[in-house]
Amino acid sequence: MKLTKRSVSERALELGFASIGFTDAKPFYDHQMVLEARKSSYDWIYKLGLDLSAGIDPKAILPDARSIIVVLAHYFDRRFPPEMENHFGRCYLDDDRVTRDGLSLKIKALRDHLLNAGIKTKIPFHLPHRVAAARAGLGTFGKNCLLYANSAVARGSWILPIAFVVDAEFEPDTPTTGLGCPDWCKNACLICCPTGALKGPRKIEPRRCISYLTYFGEGLTPRELREPMGLWIYGCDHCQNVCPRNRAWLALAKTFPINAAAEKMMPYFALPRLLHMDTGYFEAHIQPHMFYMPSSELWRWHMNVARAMGNTLDTGYVPELIRAFEENADERVKSMAAWALGRIGGAAARSALDRFRSKVDGTLKDEVAFALTLS
Ligand code: SF4
Ligand code: SF4
Structure with missing residues (x-):
C-alpha cells in the first residue's frame, strides 16, 4: 500500500x-x-x-x-513533582533512551x-x-x-x-526557520541565564550552560559558578521557565495528572541519597534515567548535589554535608561539601569546617578556609 x-x-x-x-x-x-x-x-x-x-x-x-x-x-504532558523540577531538566524526567x-x-x-x-x-x-x-x-x-x-x-x-x-518522496511543508519571539519580550532568557551562556539571540556558549556544566564540566566547579548554578543537578530549564512563550503551557500543566514514572523515581533522587550513593545504587536507580555521566564519574554527581544542597541554604543538610566530607576521598567532592557548609553557615557548619581545616592541606585547605569566609 x-x-x-x-x-x-x-x-x-x-x-x-x-x-x-x-x-x-x-x-x-x-x-x-x-x-x-x-x-x-x-x-x-x-x-x-x-x-x-x-x-x-x-x-x-x-x-x-x-x-x-x-x-x-x-x-511534558504530565505534571512533574516540584521536588524533581527544582533540580533536574524536565526532559530527563521522562527519558527512555536506556529503558x-x-x-x-x-x-x-x-x-x-x-x-x-x-x-x-x-x-x-x-x-x-x-x-x-x-x-x-x-x-x-x-x-x-x-x-x-x-x-x-x-x-x-x-x-x-x-x-x-x-527513501520515499513526500511533498515538503512550508519551512518556518526564523525566530518566533514576540517583539515585546525584552530578551528575558538572555538576561536571566545565570551563567551568561546566552551571548545573544540564538547564540549560546554551550560550555557556560548549566546543562553542560552539570554533566561535562571539568573538575571542581569554579567558585564563581557555584552560586549561579543554583539548585540544578542535571540539566537546567531556567531559560524555558522564564520565557513568556512557555507561560500558557506552564499554567496548563498545573492541572495535568502527575507523571507516574517521575513520581516513582522521586524517592531514589532524594538529595541525601544521591549525595551518599555508591556505584551499585547509581547503576540500579539513577543511570537508567540520567546516563551522561558514567559510574566512574560518580564524584561529579556527589559534587553537584553538594553544591545544590549548599544553595538551598537549608541547615537540615549540614549533617549530610559533614558526612560527605568525611566519607569521600575525592577532593572535588570534599571541596564542594566544604563550600556548601560555608554557604549554609551556622554554628554546626562553622565548627565542622574548623575541625576539617586542621586535618587537611594543599588546595583542600584553601577551599575549607574559603568556605569559612562564607559561613
Ligand atoms: S539552560 Fe540554563 S544555563 Fe543553559 S542557557 Fe538556559 S538558562 Fe542558561
Ligand atoms: S524569553 Fe522566550 S520570548 Fe523572550 S527572547 Fe527568550 S526565547 Fe524569546
Whole structure:
C-alpha cells in the first residue's frame, strides 16, 4: 500500500506524537556554516566521538534519501513533582533512551509502519533535528536557541523533534526557520541565564550552560559558578521557565495528572541519597534515567548535589554535608561539601569546617578556609 502524507500523519498522531511535518532531503548547509563558525565552542562534542558534520547531508546517511519526516514528541504532558523540577531538566524526567519503554516504542511503531509500506528509514543522532523540524514547518526558534512548536504544547518549547530520513518522496511543508519571539519580550532568557551562556539571540556558549556544566564540566566547579548554578543537578530549564512563550503551557500543566514514572523515581533522587550513593545504587536507580555521566564519574554527581544542597541554604543538610566530607576521598567532592557548609553557615557548619581545616592541606585547605569566609 502506498503511504500518503495524510496517512503517515494520521498514524503518527494516533501513536501519540504531538505533531508531524515533512521536508526535502537537501543538505543542511546553513547549519554546517554555523558549526564551522563556532567550532571551538563545540570541540567537546567531537571529543566525545560525535561528528556533527556527518549529519549535514541526509544522503550520506541514507544514499537514496528523498525526504525527511519529522515528528515532535512532547515530554511534558504530565505534571512533574516540584521536588524533581527544582533540580533536574524536565526532559530527563521522562527519558527512555536506556529503558526503551516509552518514546522508543512509538518511534519503532512509526518506523515499522513505514517499513511495511517498503519505505526505508534512518534516524541519525547527528542530523540537526531542530533545524529539520523548523524546515518541516513544525516550529520557530527562540533567542534561547530552543525550538518552539507551531501547533503543539501551546506553542511552547517542551518538545523533542525526531527526524526520520526516508527513501520515499513526500511533498515538503512550508519551512518556518526564523525566530518566533514576540517583539515585546525584552530578551528575558538572555538576561536571566545565570551563567551568561546566552551571548545573544540564538547564540549560546554551550560550555557556560548549566546543562553542560552539570554533566561535562571539568573538575571542581569554579567558585564563581557555584552560586549561579543554583539548585540544578542535571540539566537546567531556567531559560524555558522564564520565557513568556512557555507561560500558557506552564499554567496548563498545573492541572495535568502527575507523571507516574517521575513520581516513582522521586524517592531514589532524594538529595541525601544521591549525595551518599555508591556505584551499585547509581547503576540500579539513577543511570537508567540520567546516563551522561558514567559510574566512574560518580564524584561529579556527589559534587553537584553538594553544591545544590549548599544553595538551598537549608541547615537540615549540614549533617549530610559533614558526612560527605568525611566519607569521600575525592577532593572535588570534599571541596564542594566544604563550600556548601560555608554557604549554609551556622554554628554546626562553622565548627565542622574548623575541625576539617586542621586535618587537611594543599588546595583542600584553601577551599575549607574559603568556605569559612562564607559561613
Ligand atoms: S539552560 Fe540554563 S544555563 Fe543553559 S542557557 Fe538556559 S538558562 Fe542558561
Ligand atoms: S524569553 Fe523572550 S527572547 Fe527568550 S526565547 Fe522566550 S520570548 Fe524569546
